[in-house]
Amino acid sequence: MDKFTRLTTVAAPLPQENIDTDQIIPARFLKTIQRTGLGKHLFADQRYDESGNERPDFVLNKPAYRHAGILITLDNLGCGSSREHAPWALLDFGIRCVIAPSFADIFHSNCFKNGILPIALPRNVCEALMDDARQGENARLTVDLQAKQVIRPDGEVIPFEVDPFRREKLLEGLDDIAQTLLEKQAIEQFEARAARAWIPSTRGN
Amino acid sequence: MQNPSSPRTLYDKIWDTHVINTLEDGTCLLYIDRHLLHEVTSPQAFEGLRAAGRPVRRPDATIAVADHNVPTSDRSQPVEDPQSRLQIETLERNVKEFGVPYFPLRSRSQGIVHVVGPEQGISLPGMTIVCGDSHTSTHGALGSLAFGIGTSEVEHVLATQTLLQKRAKNMRVRVEGEVGLGVTAKDIMLAIIGRIGTAGGTGHVIEYAGSAIRSLDMAGRMTLCNMSIEAGARAGMVAPDATTFAYVKGRPFAPKGEAFEQAVAYWQSLHSDDGAVFDKEVVLDAADIKPSITWGTSPEDVLPIDGVVPSPEDETDPARAERIRRTLAYMGLEAGQKVAGTPVDVVFIGSCTNSRIEDLRAAASVIEGHKVALSVRAMVVPGSGWVRHEAEKEGLDKIFRDAGFEWREAGCSMCLGMNPDRLTPGQRCASTSNRNFEGRQGPSGRTHLCSPSMAAAAAVTGTLCDVRDLVKGAV
Ligand code: SF4
Numbered sequence: 001m002d003k004f005t006r007l008t009t010v011a012a013p014l015p016q017e018n019i020d021t022d023q024i025i026p027a028r029f030l031k032t033i034q035r036t037g038l039g040k041h042l043f044a045d046q047r048y049d050e051s052g053n054e055r056p057d058f059v060l061n062k063p064a065y066r067h068a069g070i071l072i073t074l075d076n077l078g079c080g081s082s083r084e085h086a087p088w089a090l091l092d093f094g095i096r097c098v099i100a101p102s103f104a105d106i107f108h109s110n111c112f113k114n115g116i117l118p119i120a121l122p123r124n125v126c127e128a129l130m131d132d133a134r135q136g137e138n139a140r141l142t143v144d145l146q147a148k149q150v151i152r153p154d155g156e157v158i159p160f161e162v163d164p165f166r167r168e169k170l171l172e173g174l175d176d177i178a179q180t181l182l183e184k185q186a187i188e189q190f191e192a193r194a195a196r197a198w199i200p201s202t203r204g205n
Numbered sequence: 206m207q208n209p210s211s212p213r214t215l216y217d218k219i220w221d222t223h224v225i226n227t228l229e230d231g232t233c234l235l236y237i238d239r240h241l242l243h244e245v246t247s248p249q250a251f252e253g254l255r256a257a258g259r260p261v262r263r264p265d266a267t268i269a270v271a272d273h274n275v276p277t278s279d280r281s282q283p284v285e286d287p288q289s290r291l292q293i294e295t296l297e298r299n300v301k302e303f304g305v306p307y308f309p310l311r312s313r314s315q316g317i318v319h320v321v322g323p324e325q326g327i328s329l330p331g332m333t334i335v336c337g338d339s340h341t342s343t344h345g346a347l348g349s350l351a352f353g354i355g356t357s358e359v360e361h362v363l364a365t366q367t368l369l370q371k372r373a374k375n376m377r378v379r380v381e382g383e384v385g386l387g388v389t390a391k392d393i394m395l396a397i398i399g400r401i402g403t404a405g406g407t408g409h410v411i412e413y414a415g416s417a418i419r420s421l422d423m424a425g426r427m428t429l430c431n432m433s434i435e436a437g438a439r440a441g442m443v444a445p446d447a448t449t450f451a452y453v454k455g456r457p458f459a460p461k462g463e464a465f466e467q468a469v470a471y472w473q474s475l476h477s478d479d480g481a482v483f484d485k486e487v488v489l490d491a492a493d494i495k496p497s498i499t500w501g502t503s504p505e506d507v508l509p510i511d512g513v514v515p516s517p518e519d520e521t522d523p524a525r526a527e528r529i530r531r532t533l534a535y536m537g538l539e540a541g542q543k544v545a546g547t548p549v550d551v552v553f554i555g556s557c558t559n560s561r562i563e564d565l566r567a568a569a570s571v572i573e574g575h576k577v578a579l580s581v582r583a584m585v586v587p588g589s590g591w592v593r594h595e596a597e598k599e600g601l602d603k604i605f606r607d608a609g610f611e612w613r614e615a616g617c618s619m620c621l622g623m624n625p626d627r628l629t630p631g632q633r634c635a636s637t638s639n640r641n642f643e644g645r646q647g648p649s650g651r652t653h654l655c656s657p658s659m660a661a662a663a664a665v666t667g668t669l670c671d672v673r674d675l676v677k678g679a680v
Contacts, residue, residue, distance in 0.1 A: 177361050180367055183226065198465075199266075202264075202306045202327055
């Protein structure tokens with residue numbers, strides 16, 4: 001997992017509420033054996049027409065937002081099915097941070113697990129940031145996780161809250177696995193317990 | 206960890222034995238003894254390992270088998286469906302690269318992961334067992350803590366042999382007394398779900414206890430624990446006893462000789478202590494349970510086979526009345542009609558709920574001397590190659606084939622309609638599986654969950670019917 005410290009990038013505004021994971025990535029793209037490469041299916045039903053051509057009005061199809069690193073939406077982002085393909089698709093597209101007034105629970109935690117920072121801010125603030133984002137290339141937002149701040153193009157600083165444990169992991173670029181591997185010694189000691197001697201191998205006797 | 210001297214439940218004991226350490230917020234790092242892999246939920250986890258350059262920490266605690274998306278027709282042919290083939294080939298490549306033991310598609314050991322684990326002696330009492338599939342709860346029948354996990358967690362277990370978990374609450378379901386004629390473990394479980402509802406076990410681990418549970422064989426206990434997930438619980442368990450030890454002894458991967466004796470001595474301590482506190486307790490009288498069938502699209506929509514389908518008019522809650530109306534329309538049933546006598550198109554005997562040798566014996570004993578009704582497509586999909594082989598040794602395949610059943614290769618098959626074994630729209634199926642959700646067995650398919658003997662009776666009469674009548678010769 002890549003570290004997340006400070007990010008300065010174009011933000012894509014998507015002023016919709018209750019964007020469910022089916023919209024983020026429709027179910028028909030789940031038959032895959034990979035988690036990378038899903039970026040092209042991100043928001044597929046909004047992004048492409050029936051014949052698979054890009055809809056020019058959809059925000060991610062506009063030249064300014066093709067490399068957006070932040071997505072800003074309205075309430076309850078990521079509701080619906082708990083599929084991990086949703087953060088996988090966002091990440092693969094290049095989104096490292098999502099900003100919304102509120103998030104669905106599992107999506108929120110799946111974002112952290114996959115190296116995406118979700119930031120909850122009051123609705124009026126999200127709307128103000130969307131106004132900035134509408135200026136495209138001319139208005140880059142900065143997200144500083146170290147300082148827990150979003151910095152608007154005009155320099156205004158907006159503080160945000162984040163779970164300290166999860167913040168630490170993002171700053172260090174530690175996923176759950178890397179974190180757990182720090183406990184290697186404790187795991188080895190556990191495995192060496194005499195009381196576990198009866199447990200056979202799956203390689204057969 | 207709780208004070209080890211105070212009375213603890215079975216769940217508490219297994220949990221405490223596997224905690225490596227506890228974080229400030231109560232999350233525990235839990236050691237995992239067995240990790241079962243299949244072709245649908247493992248590819249992205251292996252991909253993650255590869256990308257990070259991480260090995261599988263304990264291949265010797267891991268086992269893989271393809272089951273969900275495998276064809277259950279002739280195995281001498283190559284796998285036709287490209288997506289299915291890709292998933293199987295990917296699993297084979299991954300297990301080879303990472304050194305994970307694997308039961309190949311054409312070996313007798315292949316089968317549904319939740320049938321294979323116990324039958325091979327890979328799943329054992331006292332273990333923590335996980336798999337990227339919700340019906341992992343099945344293995345709790347052995348007196349283990351077994352539950353399903355997501356793809357990130359599959360990767361986490363592969364890399365670390367541990368999981369970050371929070372302790373669940375304790376629930377006990379006691380079924381006391383003796384069941385009547387024709388009543389199986391499936392009927393007991395459907396009755397439990399009918400009583401507590403599909404959210405009844407949410408946040409809890411269920412321990413099944415009471416004299417009716419104690420007298421079940423291991424296959425019955427697996428049927429029960431399998432459907433814990435349909436009762437909302439993540440795991441279900443039965444304390445190991447003499448039945449369990451006799452089942453485990455001599456299985457290919459079970460401990461042998463002195464190691465077995467040592468293990469049994471430990472397993473005997475795995476029961477809830479007198480005075481252990483359960484957050485929730487439910488008691489059923491076994492004598493009240495009848496052969497059962499579901500009428501709707503949720504596993505809690507259960508009826509005794511002599512019951513009638515509910516009417517929205519009888520509901521005071523408008524939301525529930527609306528749900529009944531929608532369900533009746535989907536299922537093609539009339540409010541207030543008798544469920545018995547409803548014609549079926551398909552009979553499916555299979556799935557990790559009911560595809561063990563005991564299930565096939567029960568179904569065959571009903572079938573013997575009868576024919577499948579002309580209007581019915583009936584299929585038996587054994588839970589594993591071993592079950593299939595054993596059934597053939599006992600001549601059960603002949604009974605099924607002679608009656609007009611398809612006799613197929615092992616796999617999940619029509620339980621989830623991922624491969625070509627699926628219902629066509631509007632078809633009605635008596636099924637021994639565990640989920641009757643809309644479209645589960647194929648788009649717009651109609652599923653009635655029941656026991657293997659009830660499914661067999663439906664195949665013979667061509668209608669949902671009371672197996673007791675058939676056995677008595679009344680129909
Ligand atoms: S048989 Fe059905 S419920 Fe069981 S593992 Fe397979 S798909 Fe899941």
